[in-house]
Amino acid sequence: MLIGNHKRYVFYAATMFYWFCLYTYVPILTPYVENLGGSLFFAGLVVGSYGFAQLLVRIPIGIWSDRLGNRKAFILGGIACATISSLGLAFTHSLALTLLWRSLAGVAAGSWVAFTVLFASYFPPQEAPKAMGVISFYTSLAQMAAALLGGLIAQSLGWHAPFYLGAAGGLFGLLCAAWLVEPSMPRGETATILDLAKMGGDWRLLSVSLLAVLAQAVTFTTMFGFTPLYAADIGASKAQLGLLMLVSTLPNAIAGYISGAVIAKRIGPRFTASIGFIIGAAATAAIPLTQTVGLLFVTQAVNGFGQGLSMPILMGLAIAGVPAKRRATAMGFFQAIYSRWGCLAALYLSDGPVPRLD
Numbered sequence: 001m002l003i004g005n006h007k008r009y010v011f012y013a014a015t016m017f018y019w020f021c022l023y024t025y026v027p028i029l030t031p032y033v034e035n036l037g038g039s040l041f042f043a044g045l046v047v048g049s050y051g052f053a054q055l056l057v058r059i060p061i062g063i064w065s066d067r068l069g070n071r072k073a074f075i076l077g078g079i080a081c082a083t084i085s086s087l088g089l090a091f092t093h094s095l096a097l098t099l100l101w102r103s104l105a106g107v108a109a110g111s112w113v114a115f116t117v118l119f120a121s122y123f124p125p126q127e128a129p130k131a132m133g134v135i136s137f138y139t140s141l142a143q144m145a146a147a148l149l150g151g152l153i154a155q156s157l158g159w160h161a162p163f164y165l166g167a168a169g170g171l172f173g174l175l176c177a178a179w180l181v182e183p184s185m186p187r188g189e190t191a192t193i194l195d196l197a198k199m200g201g202d203w204r205l206l207s208v209s210l211l212a213v214l215a216q217a218v219t220f221t222t223m224f225g226f227t228p229l230y231a232a233d234i235g236a237s238k239a240q241l242g243l244l245m246l247v248s249t250l251p252n253a254i255a256g257y258i259s260g261a262v263i264a265k266r267i268g269p270r271f272t273a274s275i276g277f278i279i280g281a282a283a284t285a286a287i288p289l290t291q292t293v294g295l296l297f298v299t300q301a302v303n304g305f306g307q308g309l310s311m312p313i314l315m316g317l318a319i320a321g322v323p324a325k326r327r328a329t330a331m332g333f334f335q336a337i338y339s340r341w342g343c344l345a346a347l348y349l350s351d352g353p354v355p356r357l358d
Contacts, residue, residue: 007181011119014075014180015135016142017173018115021082022105023143024150024166025089027241029102030228032159038095040229046102051216053106055336062113062332071118071328072182078111079177083170090163113335117328120319121183129269129316133260136312140253140304147245155239205322208314209334211273215310218280222287222303223248227296236293247297248304255308260316269313276310279303 025032033043065074081104088101116135123131146169150162228241236244255276264272283303290296318334319327 008119008122010176010179010181011122011135012138014079014173014176015115015119015138016145017169017176018075018079018082018108019139019142020146021079021086021166021170021173022109023146023245024086024169025154025162026143027147027151027228027245028154028159028162031232031241033095033098035159036093036095036098038098042095042099043229046099049099049103050106050109053103054110057107057110058113058336059329059332061110062117062328062330065114065117065328065332066326070182071114071121072177072180074111074114075118075180076174076177078108078114079170079173081105081108081111083167083174086163086166086170090160090167110335113328113332116315117319117331118180118182120316120327125320128320129260129264129313131260132315133256133258133264133312136256136259136308136315137253140249140256140308144246144249144253147249148243151239151241151243151245154241155237204320205318205330205334208317211277212311212314212318212334214277215280215307215314218284218303219307222284223300227287227300230287231293231296234291234293234296236296240293244293244297244300248300251301251305252308255305256312259309259312263309264313269317273310273313276306276308276313279306279309281306 030043030047033046034040038046061074065071085101085105085108088104089098092098092101116132119135120128120131146166149165153161153165223245228236228244231241231244259272259276260269280303283299283306286299286302287296290299315331315334319330322330
C-alpha cells in the first residue's frame with residue numbers, strides 16, 4: 001500500500017520531533033557528566049548505555065511488532081520514553097540517575113526499528129534504499145536543529161536547558177505520531193529461535209549489519225564520544241559544541257537524501273556505501289591533526305557526508321527482499337548489531353582529566 005505525499009509529511013514531522021528530543025543535549029552530554037563530577041570513564045558509560053539499551057530492546061521490538069502487525073504503537077511508545085528520559089535528565093543532578101535516564105533514551109531509540117519499517121511500507125519494496133535515504137534526511141535535519149539549539153540554549157540558560165527543550169520536542173512528536181497512517185497488515189507468527197538463527201545466518205543481512213558496526217564505530221568514538229571533549233580541549237564553547245554537531249549533520253542530511261535516490265541509482269548501492277566509508281575514514285584520521293575549532297569543524301562536515309552516503313544504503317539493504325511480516329524482525333537484528341558499538345565505546349574510555357566548561 002502506497003501512501004500519498006501529504007500523509008508522509010506527518011511522518012516526517014513525527015520523526016523529526018522524535019530525534020530532536022533525543023539529540024538536544026548530545027553535544028553537551030559528556031562535558032555535562034564531567035561537570036557533575038564524573039570521570040571520563042563514567043562519561044563513557046553514559047555514552048555507552050545508550051547503545052547497550054538499544055542492543056537489548058531492538059530485536060524484541062522487531063519480533064513483537066511483526067507478531068502484532070503494528071508499528072505505530074511502538075513509535076508512540078518510543079517517543080514517550082524519549083520525552084520521559086529528557087525530563088528525567090532535566091530534574092536530576094545525580095550521576096547514577098543520569099546513567100539511568102540516558103539508558104531510557106536508548107530504549108526510546110530502539111523504537112527506530114518501527115519507524116523505519118513503517119516508512120518503508122510507504123514505498124514499493126524495491127525502493128527500500130531510497131526510503132531509508134529520505135527518512136535519514138529528515139532525521140539529520142532534526143539532529144542538526146537539536147544540536148544547534150541545544151548548544152545555544154545551554155550557553156545562555158545553563159546545563160539543564162537542553163533537556164527541557166528536548167522534552168518539549170517529544171510532546172510535539174507524540175501529537176504528530178497520533179496522526180500517523182499505518183497500512184493494514186495481518187498479525188504474523190512469533191519468530192522462533194530457529195527463525196532468528198536463520199536470519200542471523202543470512203549473508204546479506206549479516207554483512208550489512210557488520211558494515212554498519214564499523215560505521216557506528218566512527219560515530220560513537222568521534223561525534224558522540226571523544227570529539228566534543230577534544231573540541232573543549234582546544235577551546236570550544238558550549239555553543240560551539242552545538243555547532244560542531246550542526247556541521248556534521250547538515251552534510252549527513254544532504255548525503256542521506258541523495259545516496260539512495262540519486263547516487264546509488266547511477267553507481268550502485270554497494271559502491272555508494274564504499275565511498276562513504278572511505279570518506280569517513282579519512283576525516284576521522286584527520287581529527288587528531290587539527291589544532292583549531294575551525295579545522296575540527298571541517299573534519300566533522302566531511303565525516304558527516306561520508307556517514308550520510310553509507311548508512312541509508314545499509315539500512316535499505318537490510319530489509320530488501322525480506323517479506324513484510326518479517327521486516328521489523330530483520331531491521332531489529334540489523335539495528336541491534338550496529339547499536340552494540342554504543343556500549344563497546346565505553347570500553348575505550350579511561351579515567352583522565354577533561355576540560356571544564358563552566
